[in-house]
Amino acid sequence: MTQQPAIEITAYDWVPDMARGKVKDMRVRWALNEIGLPYKERLVGGAGGEKSADHLDDQPFGQVPIYKEGDLTLFESGAILLHIGEKDERLLPRDPVARGRAIAWMFAALNSVEPFLQALFLIDLRGEGQPWHGPASGALQPFAENRLQQLSAALGEREWLEDRFTLGDLLMIDVLRTTSKQQFVRAHANLAAYVERGTARPAFRSALAAQMAAFEEREPK
Amino acid sequence: MTQQPAIEITAYDWVPDMARGKVKDMRVRWALNEIGLPYKERLVGGAGGEKSADHLDDQPFGQVPIYKEGDLTLFESGAILLHIGEKDERLLPRDPVARGRAIAWMFAALNSVEPFLQALFLIDLRGEGQPWHGPASGALQPFAENRLQQLSAALGEREWLEDRFTLGDLLMIDVLRTTSKQQFVRAHANLAAYVERGTARPAFRSALAAQMAAFEEREPK
Numbered sequence: 001m002t003q004q005p006a007i008e009i010t011a012y013d014w015v016p017d018m019a020r021g022k023v024k025d026m027r028v029r030w031a032l033n034e035i036g037l038p039y040k041e042r043l044v045g046g047a048g049g050e051k052s053a054d055h056l057d058d059q060p061f062g063q064v065p066i067y068k069e070g071d072l073t074l075f076e077s078g079a080i081l082l083h084i085g086e087k088d089e090r091l092l093p094r095d096p097v098a099r100g101r102a103i104a105w106m107f108a109a110l111n112s113v114e115p116f117l118q119a120l121f122l123i124d125l126r127g128e129g130q131p132w133h134g135p136a137s138g139a140l141q142p143f144a145e146n147r148l149q150q151l152s153a154a155l156g157e158r159e160w161l162e163d164r165f166t167l168g169d170l171l172m173i174d175v176l177r178t179t180s181k182q183q184f185v186r187a188h189a190n191l192a193a194y195v196e197r198g199t200a201r202p203a204f205r206s207a208l209a210a211q212m213a214a215f216e217e218r219e220p221k
Numbered sequence: 222m223t224q225q226p227a228i229e230i231t232a233y234d235w236v237p238d239m240a241r242g243k244v245k246d247m248r249v250r251w252a253l254n255e256i257g258l259p260y261k262e263r264l265v266g267g268a269g270g271e272k273s274a275d276h277l278d279d280q281p282f283g284q285v286p287i288y289k290e291g292d293l294t295l296f297e298s299g300a301i302l303l304h305i306g307e308k309d310e311r312l313l314p315r316d317p318v319a320r321g322r323a324i325a326w327m328f329a330a331l332n333s334v335e336p337f338l339q340a341l342f343l344i345d346l347r348g349e350g351q352p353w354h355g356p357a358s359g360a361l362q363p364f365a366e367n368r369l370q371q372l373s374a375a376l377g378e379r380e381w382l383e384d385r386f387t388l389g390d391l392l393m394i395d396v397l398r399t400t401s402k403q404q405f406v407r408a409h410a411n412l413a414a415y416v417e418r419g420t421a422r423p424a425f426r427s428a429l430a431a432q433m434a435a436f437e438e439r440e441p442k
Contacts, residue, residue: 061371076332118340
């Protein structure tokens, strides 16, 4: 008898082409693959649609991924990654200083880098073709560019943000690779190379294949 | 001989009036006060100014707080809070499920709520008096309003986001109380009351007094 995986993650069964490979269950699949932990997936109605009451009970903002393991139901990809990281020092070092630094970079990805890129994405999403689009985007660009400049300076010539690959890198690379403002990343050769290194990892490649496969199953033949 | 506190936090010695009481060392002071841990403060040149190379070594984005304890130098208030939370179950429950939920709310505050409010703040900051200001702000408001609506629904009639006060509440309340869009918080009676409950805690009141005192020391007499 084959044992069922103890971990379940929830993903969308459909998203528009522009979002494929970028939905936030990617980072959770990637982390689980890095340490060889199997999981089952539960697919729910696509992004943007009405969410069921059950979904909102598990995820107050109606998003994915939701992570279930025994009695634990978690939302927020950052919290899910941290929980997974506690299982294996390949993701989260056990040394207190190295652990603290890795967690600092996780929060940096989600609170010091992503929000400034996301604000520009939202302006593009709502403003395309509107007269306010150009000036609003232009006014907010320097905030995003400044954060990427600071991140590039912090990374320097190193392979990863600290001595070795951690969840801090996984999350930062996932933010950088999925932003709609790729030109801001490519403006820094070291950041572009850093994203290449991260997304070349076998655990990333198989996570990407798994997310894409879930969409393809649903496609009309 | 009095022992020096083992913990040092870095704060600004000056910020404009509108930022006083809102700088992010507040949440760290608050957490330390909740568990009665003493700290020393190191004041550095105010927000917006050039940061020293030493400051950027410790905090890649040139912000505060920086947290030092022994060999550990941490940045990102979320990471600092999590580190402090590990010291005392009053901030972070030891039960794995309750712990996971508290951490999920920490990430929710920083990645699902704050960014949408912050985008509106940045549009106000750069757009005031510009013809694009109104339409850009109007286009992004629904994202912020939607997140606060969802948060209000998740809180319901409970006192705190889960069974008891945790770092998830501390961080969510700090995000809600400091946003420039107070009208969006006040639109939900339960969120307004939640912020009141949090900021009435003695540990919050003394944190606020300590941040304000640091500014007052520097004022010209």
